[in-house]
Amino acid sequence: xxxxxxxxxxxxxxxxxxxxxxxxxxxxxxxxxxxxxxxxxxxxxxxxxxxxxxxxxxxxxxxxxxxxxxxxxxxxxxxxxxxxxxxxxxxxxxxxxxxxxxxxxxxxxxxxxx
Amino acid sequence: xxxxxxxxxxxxxxxxxxxxxxxxxxxxxxxxxxxxxxxxxxxxxxxxxxxxxxxxxxxxxxxxxxxxxxxxxxxxxxxxxxxxxxxxxxxxxxxxxxxxxxxxxxxxxx
Numbered sequence: 431x432x433x434x435x436x437x438x439x440x441x442x443x444x445x446x447x448x449x450x451x452x453x454x455x456x457x458x459x460x461x462x463x464x465x466x467x468x469x470x471x472x473x474x475x476x477x478x479x480x481x482x483x484x485x486x487x488x489x490x491x492x493x494x495x496x497x498x499x500x501x502x503x504x505x506x507x508x509x510x511x512x513x514x515x516x517x518x519x520x521x522x523x524x525x526x527x528x529x530x531x532x533x534x535x536x537x538x539x540x541x542x543x544x
Numbered sequence: 545x546x547x548x549x550x551x552x553x554x555x556x557x558x559x560x561x562x563x564x565x566x567x568x569x570x571x572x573x574x575x576x577x578x579x580x581x582x583x584x585x586x587x588x589x590x591x592x593x594x595x596x597x598x599x600x601x602x603x604x605x606x607x608x609x610x611x612x613x614x615x616x617x618x619x620x621x622x623x624x625x626x627x628x629x630x631x632x633x634x635x636x637x638x639x640x641x642x643x644x645x646x647x648x649x650x651x652x653x654x
Contacts, residue, residue, distance in 0.1 A: 433587065463641070472548070473588075473633065475641035486640050521588070529637050530576040532590035 432456070436522050436536035444544050448510040451539045453522030455504070461525045462505050463533065464497060468518040476520075479505060491516075512543045546571060546638045550645035557624050557652055564620045565648040567634030572597070572612040575637040579608055579619055582647070583630045591619075591632075624652040 435454045443449050455462045464476040476495070477487040481502035490497070494513070499505040509516055519540050523533040549568045557563050567577070576595045582588040592601040597612040605622045621628055631649045635642040 439585075461640075465642075465644075470646075472646045473635075473642075473644040475643070478640045489641065529640060530593065530595060532578065532593050533642065534590075535580075535588040537585060537587045 434522055434524050434534050434536035436520075436539050438539060439537065440540045440542075442542045442544065443512055445514055446511045448508065449512055449541060451507045451509075451520050451522075451541070453505045453507070453536060455522070455524030456534055459524035459526055459534070460502070461527070462499060463523045463525075464505070464507055465521040465523065466518050467521065467538075468515075473521065476507075509541075512541075514543050517541055517543045546574060546636050546643045548634055548636055548643050548645035550632075550634050550648050552648060553646065554649040555651070557650070559624060559626060559652055559654050561624050561652075562620065562622045563624055563650070564618050565632055565650075567617040567619070567645055569615050569636055572615070573638065575639075577610055577617050578633075578635045578637070578642060579617070580633040580635065581630050582633055588633060621650075624650070626652050626654055628652050 437452045460481050462479040465473050467473040475489040478485045479499045482499050496508045519538040521538045523535045525533050551566050579591040580588040592608045594610040599610040608619045610617045629652050631647040633647045635644040
């Protein structure tokens with residue numbers, strides 16, 4: 431069974447540019463999460479989808495971040511325009527159950543904004 | 545948001561040493577406590593999920609305990625091996641989201 435896959439694994443862009451990250455969750459997992467780790471800090475929650483609906487987007491930093499999950503399958507996270515402080519590792523995770531079950535993580539996208 | 549603290553921040557041990565890390569939290573008001581193992585450039589991998597006070601879980605040489613009354617969880621590694629080198633992350637389910645600690649970075653040298 432394929433795990434959670436993320437693309438790209440690395441992205442280097444200039445301040446002001448746009449970047450779109452993609453996540454393919456494990457097939458059948460209704461729950462999809464985005465997290466971010468800024469260097470030296472803890473991994474922080476960004477948002478949670480249940481199928482195609484945004485269940486909780488309280489962790490999204492600001493309106494430069496837009497997440498979508500059309501059709502309830504893969505998800506994209508777009509940053510437009512990117513700022514220096516957006517640099518970090520963006521993780522996607524999926525699960526079958528809502529609360530209390532382990533999450534399956536992707537290997538992350540390392541985003542560097544110069 | 546629950547504040548999750550992990551200690552130590554980093555640890556360097558010799559192969560064969562046993563070691564343990566601590567995850568502490570201020571409240572027992574959460575659904576579950578998770579431990580993940582993360583090697584850089586790889587996916588964080590779930591080790592344990594614990595829900596009840598007194599829970600103990602074991603997976604090979606790694607085990608974990610949970611004390612919700614005093615607000616801590618311990619992760620133990622018996623006879624550390626170089627392949628155990630990784631960052632060990634503790635997280636709490638207070639709702640849908642996981643609140644992570646900063647992790648403990650373990651280096652095991654031969």
